[in-house]
Structures are given as C-alpha cells and as structure tokens.
Amino acid sequence: MSRPRASLRTAVVWEVLRQALERRAATCGRPELEVLDTGGGSGNLAVPVARLGHRVTVVDPSPNALFALERRAAEADVAERVRGIQGDVAGLFEVAERGGYDVVLCHGVLEYVDDPAEGLRNAVGALRPQGVLSLLAAGLGGAVLARALAGHFTEARQVLVSSDGRWGAGDPLPRRFTPEGLRTLARDSGLTVESFRGVRVFADLVPGSMVDTESDALEALLQLEEAAAEDPSLHGLASHLHLLASVD
Numbered sequence: 001m002s003r004p005r006a007s008l009r010t011a012v013v014w015e016v017l018r019q020a021l022e023r024r025a026a027t028c029g030r031p032e033l034e035v036l037d038t039g040g041g042s043g044n045l046a047v048p049v050a051r052l053g054h055r056v057t058v059v060d061p062s063p064n065a066l067f068a069l070e071r072r073a074a075e076a077d078v079a080e081r082v083r084g085i086q087g088d089v090a091g092l093f094e095v096a097e098r099g100g101y102d103v104v105l106c107h108g109v110l111e112y113v114d115d116p117a118e119g120l121r122n123a124v125g126a127l128r129p130q131g132v133l134s135l136l137a138a139g140l141g142g143a144v145l146a147r148a149l150a151g152h153f154t155e156a157r158q159v160l161v162s163s164d165g166r167w168g169a170g171d172p173l174p175r176r177f178t179p180e181g182l183r184t185l186a187r188d189s190g191l192t193v194e195s196f197r198g199v200r201v202f203a204d205l206v207p208g209s210m211v212d213t214e215s216d217a218l219e220a221l222l223q224l225e226e227a228a229a230e231d232p233s234l235h236g237l238a239s240h241l242h243l244l245a246s247v248d
Helices: 007-028 046-051 063-075 116-123 140-149 151-161 179-188 217-231 231-239
Strands: 034-038 055-060 082-086 100-109 127-138 192-199 241-247
Touching: 007 046, 007 082, 007 100, 007 127, 007 192, 007 217, 007 241, 034 046, 046 055, 046 063, 046 082, 055 063, 063 082, 100 116, 116 127, 116 179, 127 140, 127 179, 140 151, 140 231, 179 192, 179 231, 192 217, 192 231
Parallel strands: 034 055, 034 100, 055 082, 100 127
Antiparallel strands: 127 241, 192 241
C-alpha cells in the first residue's frame, strides 16, 4: 500500500516516539500516561498519542491552533483525552504542572523561543522522575545544503557563519542547531540522551515529481530516510534533529 508523501516528514519521529511511549508505560506500570505537548499546535502528534490511550495536554500560544486541535480531537473520538491550554514554554508553569508528566514533547519550539536553554529547562522541569523528553529542532546543516542546491551560495555560507544558523533577514526561522549543539543543550538541562537521529536527510531535497506518482519510489525513499536517521555521519545534513532523553 502506498503512503502519502507527508509520511516522509513524520514516520521516523513517530515510530521512535511510539516505542518510547510503550517503554515508559511498561516501566511505570501504567498503560495510560500523562503527556505534555509544548507548542503542539493543532494536534499533529497529540491526537495520535491520544489514540494510543494516553492523556495529552497541549500548550500552545495560538488560539486558532487550539481551536483546530479541539476539532481534530473530536473527529478522532479522543476529545476526552486531549486538553488544549493557551500558553508557551517560557511561562510553562503558569499553565502546566511542574513534575507532572511521564513524557514531554518539545517539537519545533526551541527555534522560536527567546532563550532555548530556559525553554528546555522548563520542559525538563515538567517531567516526573525517569520521565522521557522528545526533542525535535531544525538542523543547521540541512539548511546549508538546501540553500546551496538551490543556487543561493551566499545564503548557504551565511547559515554556516552566523551564530544562529540563519541565511538572512528573510529566513523564517530565528535559529537552527548543530547535532553537537543540541546534545550539549540537552546535557546542560540535566538530560541523559538515549538516542539521536537525523530527520529528513533527503526527503526535502527530492523533487516531488520523482516520488509522488510512484509508490515504490516513495516507499524506497522512506526506507532510505529510516536508515539515514540512524547514521551519525549523516546527522549534520538533516533538515531536523531528533533526540530522546530522560531524567533521573
């Protein structure tokens, strides 16, 4: 059966997260986990997690995203398991419980906050002992490669030399991370990194015409992405970086 092209963007992270939820549930002896999704928006992850039987609290600054979350959860018949709260990771404990969650998702958040270290410390502070944090952030190397392949060589160089990994004033992302930079940020926040993966090493660079109409090609590309995610030598080329970590 063919998979949608969108699965290339989510498949690697989702499978890692699903397995982490299973392990955490087995470790704590509770099939229903308390999950916090910081910056979870319209529920791209929260709703699938709720479908697995867990309770998910989504904290997001956008009222429109939270409205979409409510609608999506209702359509998936998991409305009783999903709660949306307006807020952000900088003021997380104004709306969420400190030390109250088995798993915290921090996906696409650290690129935008004023202080990534503070934001990550707050996410860590929301974890219960032995809790698990899933962190996804934009990778610097992937942006260099993408700008260079598009012929924007000056912008590609700017990503490399700038302190925040931006290619210019028109760049929509405030910052990007190197693999070592993200690892260091996690360690400095008191986390033990358990796994590290590169996400979308090739998928964002392959023209849609090469895979959209060929299910075999799409499946082959997905398998390539899954293999590349595990290869440390390719992490520096990934569009996004994903790590799983835990606290004592």
